[in-house]
Amino acid sequence: FFGMADCLFLAVAATLACLAPVGYVAAHEGQLAPLLFLFSPFLYAALTLLSLWKERMDGTWEWRRSCRLPFRAVAALRMLVFGAASAAASVAANLWLWGVQGQEAPLAGMLGVSFSSLFFYAALSLACQRARRLGALFAAPAAWCALGAALAAWEGADAVVLNAPIAVFVLVVGASFALCLWEFGRFAAWPGEGGLRYAFR
Numbered sequence: 001f002f003g004m005a006d007c008l009f010l011a012v013a014a015t016l017a018c019l020a021p022v023g024y025v026a027a028h029e030g031q032l033a034p035l036l037f038l039f040s041p042f043l044y045a046a047l048t049l050l051s052l053w054k055e056r057m058d059g060t061w062e063w064r065r066s067c068r069l070p071f072r073a074v075a076a077l078r079m080l081v082f083g084a085a086s087a088a089a090s091v092a093a094n095l096w097l098w099g100v101q102g103q104e105a106p107l108a109g110m111l112g113v114s115f116s117s118l119f120f121y122a123a124l125s126l127a128c129q130r131a132r133r134l135g136a137l138f139a140a141p142a143a144w145c146a147l148g149a150a151l152a153a154w155e156g157a158d159a160v161v162l163n164a165p166i167a168v169f170v171l172v173v174g175a176s177f178a179l180c181l182w183e184f185g186r187f188a189a190w191p192g193e194g195g196l197r198y199a200f201r
Contacts, residue, residue, distance in 0.1 A: 026101045027102075034157060094114055113161060115173045124140045126184060
């Protein structure tokens with residue numbers, strides 16, 4: 001995380017700035033399920049994209065790939081920390097939104113949607129990054145926005161999604177978390193840049 005204080009600050013500031021319009025829509029318009037689906041991975045996406053962008057702009061991307069430390073293993077560990085921080089922030093945001101909209105929606109359903117969205121987005125983002133192209137970094141946000149728009153167009157999304165049985169949320173969150181950890185492992189073990197063999201070739 002050395003040299004990334006500005007990235008962390010900007011990501012947190014952008015996330016907090018989005019809370020006001022999200023809270024307004026939740027209180028006046030409803031549509032909690034699409035909002036949670038789109039908003040939950042926002043902090044993780046901002047942290048990941050800003051940190052990768054800064055590494056490319058500063059030239060440390062190429063420098064780190066020539067070190068003994070496996071570059072992808074370090075990057076995966078950093079994104080794992082980003083994911084844990086985003087999960088904690090998601091709990092706080094859900095509690096706030098639950099109070100803003102009058103505690104009408106089930107809190108368990110809100111948390112289930114948020115965690116599922118966050119873990120699935122993290123897995124999709126890692127899978128896209130293995131393409132090793134700059135444009136691939138924006139593939140996951142674009143796909144997520146398209147899925148969120150489709151969910152927002154579904155009028156009965158809140159009634160069906162948020163009121164699903166607890167067992168459904170446990171299965172979905174567990175599956176998405178397992179997929180996320182599997183993608184972290186694949187990303188860290190991906191051959192190519194970094195490592196002892198590359199540095200001394």
